[in-house]
Amino acid sequence: MRDPRLIRLAPEDAVLVVGASLAAGETLALDEGETALPAPLTLGHKIAARDIAAGERVLKYGMPIGVATRDIARGEHVHVHNMRSDWTPTFTLEDA
Amino acid sequence: MTLTGHPRADGRKGIRNVAVVAYLVECAHHVAREITTEFRRWPDAHGGDGVHLIGFPGCYPNEYAQRMMEALCTHPNVGAVLLVSLGCESFDKSRLHRAVEASGRPVETVVIQGVGGTARAIAAGCAFLEGELPGLAAAQRVPMDVSELVVGTVCGGSDGTSGITGNPAAGLAFDRLVAEGAACIFEETGELIGCEHVMADRAATPELADELRGAVEKAARYYATLGYGSFAAGNAEGGLSTIEEKSLGAYAKSGASAISGLLKPGDAPPRGGLYLLDVVPDGEVRWGFPNINDNAEIAELMACGAHLTYFVTGRGSVVGSAISPVLKICANPETYARMQDDMDVDAGRVLRGAPLAEVGDEIHAKTLAAAAGGRTRSEALGHQEFILTYKTFEPLGPACLPAA
Numbered sequence: 001m002r003d004p005r006l007i008r009l010a011p012e013d014a015v016l017v018v019g020a021s022l023a024a025g026e027t028l029a030l031d032e033g034e035t036a037l038p039a040p041l042t043l044g045h046k047i048a049a050r051d052i053a054a055g056e057r058v059l060k061y062g063m064p065i066g067v068a069t070r071d072i073a074r075g076e077h078v079h080v081h082n083m084r085s086d087w088t089p090t091f092t093l094e095d096a
Numbered sequence: 097m098t099l100t101g102h103p104r105a106d107g108r109k110g111i112r113n114v115a116v117v118a119y120l121v122e123c124a125h126h127v128a129r130e131i132t133t134e135f136r137r138w139p140d141a142h143g144g145d146g147v148h149l150i151g152f153p154g155c156y157p158n159e160y161a162q163r164m165m166e167a168l169c170t171h172p173n174v175g176a177v178l179l180v181s182l183g184c185e186s187f188d189k190s191r192l193h194r195a196v197e198a199s200g201r202p203v204e205t206v207v208i209q210g211v212g213g214t215a216r217a218i219a220a221g222c223a224f225l226e227g228e229l230p231g232l233a234a235a236q237r238v239p240m241d242v243s244e245l246v247v248g249t250v251c252g253g254s255d256g257t258s259g260i261t262g263n264p265a266a267g268l269a270f271d272r273l274v275a276e277g278a279a280c281i282f283e284e285t286g287e288l289i290g291c292e293h294v295m296a297d298r299a300a301t302p303e304l305a306d307e308l309r310g311a312v313e314k315a316a317r318y319y320a321t322l323g324y325g326s327f328a329a330g331n332a333e334g335g336l337s338t339i340e341e342k343s344l345g346a347y348a349k350s351g352a353s354a355i356s357g358l359l360k361p362g363d364a365p366p367r368g369g370l371y372l373l374d375v376v377p378d379g380e381v382r383w384g385f386p387n388i389n390d391n392a393e394i395a396e397l398m399a400c401g402a403h404l405t406y407f408v409t410g411r412g413s414v415v416g417s418a419i420s421p422v423l424k425i426c427a428n429p430e431t432y433a434r435m436q437d438d439m440d441v442d443a444g445r446v447l448r449g450a451p452l453a454e455v456g457d458e459i460h461a462k463t464l465a466a467a468a469g470g471r472t473r474s475e476a477l478g479h480q481e482f483i484l485t486y487k488t489f490e491p492l493g494p495a496c497l498p499a500a
Contacts, residue, residue: 007260007447017256018335019447021430043430043447044256044335044410061259063290065341078337085338087289087316088325092332 003028008049010062015046015078017060028075035075046078058083099467100237101244102175105200109240110172111403111467112145113232114419115225117178118169119151120192121185127206127214128180131221135229136478144233145173147225148418150395150482157186160361160377160487165192167362167399170199173419175235176228177201178221183209202228237469243277243368245467248397248405249349250283252390255334255410255428259345261455262408262427262443267351268456269406269463270370274353279365281397282350283373285315286326286386290340291347295372298355303495307358311374321381330411334428349408358496360489361396366497373400383486391415391481394422404466406459414438416474418482421466424473425459440473 002008006016006028016030022041027034030049041047046060052072057064066083076082080090101109115135119128128149135147150168152161169177169192177196181189189205196203204224208217249266251258270280288295292312299305319325325339336342356369365371375396376386387393394405394417407413407422412431416422426432429444436442440462443455466472 009260017260042335043428046256046335046337060341061344063294063340063344065290065344066338079335080332080337083337085325085340087339088319088323088327090327090332090338091324091329093329 001029002031006030006047009060012062013059014049014052014056015058015060016049018043018045018047030075039077041077048072048074048076048078050074052078099240099242099245099464101240102172102235103238104172106170108172108401109238109244110174111469112173112421113175113235114145114173115147115176115178115228115232116169116174116419117147117149117180117221118165120179120181120187120189121155122153123182123185124180124208125151125153127208127217127221130218131178131180131225134222135225138229139233142230142233144229147229148480150418150484152187152484154486155185157188158486160489161484162188162191163362164395164399164484166195168395168419169196170201171398171419172401173403175201175232177203178224179203179205180217180221181205181207183207241277242273242464245273245278246281246365246401246403247273247278247463248281248283248394248400248402249408250390250393250397250405251346251349251408252415253409253411253413254331254336254342254345256336257428257444257447258408258410259348261446261452262410262425263345263348265443265446265452265455265459266349266406266408266425268453269459270349270351271353272456272460273463274351274368274370277368279368279371281359281365281371281373281400281402283375283393283397284326284346284387285311285372285374285376286319287339287343287346288312289316289325289343291343295347295350295355300354300356301495301498304355304358304498307493307495308355308372311358311372311376315376315386318376318381318386322385334410357498358492359400360492362399363492364401373397377487378490379488382488386487388485389483391417391483392485395482395484404463408443412438414474414479415481416472416477416479418480421472422474422479423459423462423466438473438477
């Protein structure tokens with residue numbers, strides 16, 4: 001039973017979208033097992049639905065949104081620190 | 097709902113009847129702004145849709161900018177035009193003046209160097225508008241069908257909610273409008289990267305499918321040369337990790353209708369249906385970023401005749417536009433709670449259990465209400481952003497607009 005605040009957009013997706021802002025330490029039920037959040041997560045961010053290997057294509061909406069740049073554990077925040085675009089690099093600000 | 101509009105000589109109808117003041121080089125911007133400011137409160141006392149400021153800052157000639165200005169000054173929402181020229185700029189003011197005149201609209205060109213400087217130019221411009229505004233405000237509207245509407249869509253300040261709530265809801269509204277015979281335009285080929293093949297499958301003909309794929313491939317090359325995607329720091333802060341992730345969310349704005357054609361800025365859709373607007377310049381990479389901000393995209397949709405534009409935002413954009421109303425659709429419920437005075441539609445409620453179809457229906461209903469004359473939030477707050485920069489385009493190829 002998955003936490004209702006986590007949205008799976010397609011059955012084959014490796015990521016779940018966070019549908020409400022979550023505080024650090026919250027326990028979330030994934031499809032398999034639970035995970036405790038190490039840091040707060042803002043609405044709209046993603047976590048890994050399962051372990052993702054470095055080099056693997058990351059699927060969202062059932063479509064590739066980039067490549068994992070290192071191994072990502074189930075429940076971990078998936079973002080610019082552990083995945084990259086197949087097209088152009090993502091621009092971010094240091095304090096963002 | 098029965099719509100009404102302002103009839104124009106070219107057969108189109110406007111949902112607003114604004115007077116446009118257009119500066120033809122940055123050096124004429126101050127004079128044009130001073131004239132516009134004189135009439136800022138005019139509609140409060142006398143009614144009508146007031147005076148809107150647009151312009152082109154460049155001093156060097158550019159066919160795209162010329163074409164954009166002609167399309168905007170003869171936009172169906174425009175009832176009268178004042179051109180403000182410094183005098184020595186390269187913009188072809190006579191050609192623009194003639195194009196507006198040929199459209200049946202009142203037009204005057206004030207040349208600052210000709211009339212003797214700033215104060216006299218402001219006085220001359222104000223005199224023209226004082227003569228025209230009462231007639232614009234009193235103009236009778238005539239019946240207008242939904243099938244005569246042209247609606248555009250952009251997204252800006254996107255985040256991880258945009259592709260789940262606001263964009264698919266806008267897509268549902270597009271599906272209804274297209275079924276009712278309206279023309280709907282989506283754009284930003286730089287934000288369709290990774291979606292080109294699924295999008296091409298929706299093309300009316302195989303030749304058009306090639307053109308759609310080609311437009312996105314051109315955008316991918318262009319942005320690769322520049323070294324940045326069409327992606328701002330705030331997109332990442334809002335949970336989007338890559339341009340292809342942003343693209344998949346943005347693509348949802350197009351809905352599920354078949355794609356009837358490919359347009360370039362200034363091309364009016366020939367009939368109802370769903371169209372992709374190619375916003376990335378043709379030829380070698382020059383002039384810098386294709387659209388330096390969201391308002392450049394809105395200007396291009398208007399140049400294609402869009403009466404109204406949907407703006408889906410997650411982070412919370414506040415912009416509107418000169419000439420055509422902007423309907424603000426907020427994808428993120430936390431942003432909506434903070435900025436609801438700026439938003440027309442709370443699409444983020446989908447994350448709290450509201451059906452997406454309900455939001456799609458609300459967008460459709462608010463489209464018709466705005467078309468009937470109801471003020472959108474950005475209009476009520478006085479937003480009239482506008483920007484136009486340099487570009488180069490080749491004319492549309494024969495496969496871009498297949499016969500119906």
